[in-house]
Amino acid sequence: MMGEKTLIDTLVVGAGQAGIAMSEHLSRNAVPHLVLERDRIAECWRSGRWDSLMANGPAWHDRFPDLEFQDFDPDGFPGKDRVVAYLEAYARKCAAPVRTGVEVRALRRNEGRPGFAIVTTDGLCEANNVVVATGAFQRPKIPPIAPKGGALTQIHSVDYRNPSKLPEGAVLVVGSGSSGVQIAEELNESGRKVYLSVGPHDRPPRGYRNRDYCWWLGVFGEWDASTPAPGREHVTIAVSGTRGGHTIDFRRLALEGVTLVGRTESFRAGRATFRPDLAENIARGDRHYLAVLDRADAYVERNGLDLPPEPEARRIYPEPECVTHPILELDLARAGISSIIWATGYVSDYSWVQVDTFDANGRPRHQRGVASEPGLYFLGLPYQSRRGSSFIWGVWHDAKYVADQIVIRRQYLAYRDASQRKAL
Structure with a gap:
């Protein structure tokens, strides 16, 4: 139990991948701390x-540096239960002082x-x-256009479990990022009639020339990008680790039975309207996809790598009727x-952090996780220090930096001037 006079040197709020990584680095620096998880x-x-x-990245890539996924193909994509077991194992490995249920x-x-x-509770x-x-990923975001009342079942992707949990009938999936596409694929394979609302997106190859997309981003130096390119701050990325990892192709989805529609615009009197942007959204995804292949080919040639050509990767399926009409x-x-199903992302919720360290949009004011309020730190933010910050390996490196800053601050606060040292 914690009482009113309980003093903790460093408190970590949250025991996901960020909190566990933070605990490891604090322990390495002998910083007394406690991790609270609700x-x-x-x-x-x-x-x-x-x-x-x-997981959307292979096991060799999306992990902490000093612990591999046990008894698992490094090139495979672990399911959510394996990821949970992995994070639990890591918490045990670093003896993280986690108190759950608080x-x-x-x-x-x-x-x-x-x-x-x-x-606390x-x-x-x-x-x-x-x-x-x-x-x-704190609070599910459902746009205000969602229809009110009626007999429709509406859930955010965070509450979706499997096709059997939905009432019988067709399903409209709104959102063409990784979550929306993977859910639409699963529903279609289960025999459901599926409509998928496709907005602007990037569509990278899952793998190319015997290398996963995560590897290509690494050799391109993209993981270390400190900020998104201008105009790409909110770009949706369609990628999947299902079926052993495969490239998302919206035309193929349509050929398999999914009906594609443009961005969802409104709901009125039992009717949904969609923007006439489907063909352009798919074309944009194609441009991104082919640009990655071009860049990879150039990298292979420039560096003389022995990676086999893959001309079939440039195959483009014919336009389905739902795109042409x-x-x-x-x-x-x-x-x-x-x-x-609203696969429309999340918004942050820091309402419980009653400290003046947020901008007008509610985003933390920070420098690589060090907040403008002394003694307060953030971890696990998108692009906290680089593009890879939201990934397991990326948050580990950010945690190392934050722990170093905490150590520096503790050293300053522990300073005693000459008169104080003589008094001791």
Whole structure:
């Protein structure tokens, strides 16, 4: 139990991949700390993912540097249960002091003295430093255009589990990123009629010339990009680790039975309307895909690598009818649609962090995770220091930097001037 006078040197909030990585680096630096988790270790992977989810990166790549996935093909894509087991094993390996079932309700700066006061479901405590390691996927985002009332079942992708959990009937999946595409594929394979709303997106190859896309990003130096390219801050990426990892191709999805529509625009009187942008959105994805292949070919030639050519990767399926004659309006009842799945991402929720360290849009003001408020740190943010920051390996490197900054701050606060040293 924690009481009002309990003092913690460094408190880490959240025991997902960010919190576990943070704990390891704090321990390496002999920084006393506690990790609080409102549910269980890696809870988002446990209850915030659908049953068949596979990681979007291969096991050799999406892991911490000093622990491999045991008894698993390094080139394979672990399922969510394997990822949970991996993070639990890592927490044991670094003896992370995790206390589960304790939710942090409020965080406030102390008045007239250093540190923070923290309100939890297990009482009050104080900490000199706090690391907010709650990640980027905090509150599901459903756009305001969602129809109100009616008989439709509407869920966010975070609540989707498998086709059997949905009522009978066709399904409209809104969102063409990794989650939306993988859910649409699974529903289609189960025999459901599926409509997939496709917006602007990037469509990288899963693999090319015997190398995974993660490898290509590495040799291109893309993982270390400190910020997104201008105009690409919110680009959706369609990639999948299912079926052993495969390239997403929207034309192939259509040939397999999925009906593609453009971006969802509105719902009125039982009818959905879609923008006439489907063909351009797919063409944009093609341009990105082919640009990656061109860049990879140039890299192979420039460096004399012995990687086999793959001309079949440039095959483009014929345009399906749903692209050449796009549906712009759909009567949901006549189409038999009983469910809508909103694969529309998440928004951050820092309402419990009652400290002046956020901009007008609610985003943390920070430099590589070091907040503008002294003693407060963030971990697991997109592009916290680089493109790879949201990945297991990337958050490990960010945690190392944040831990170093905490050590430096502790050294300054521990300083005693000459008169104080003589008094001792």
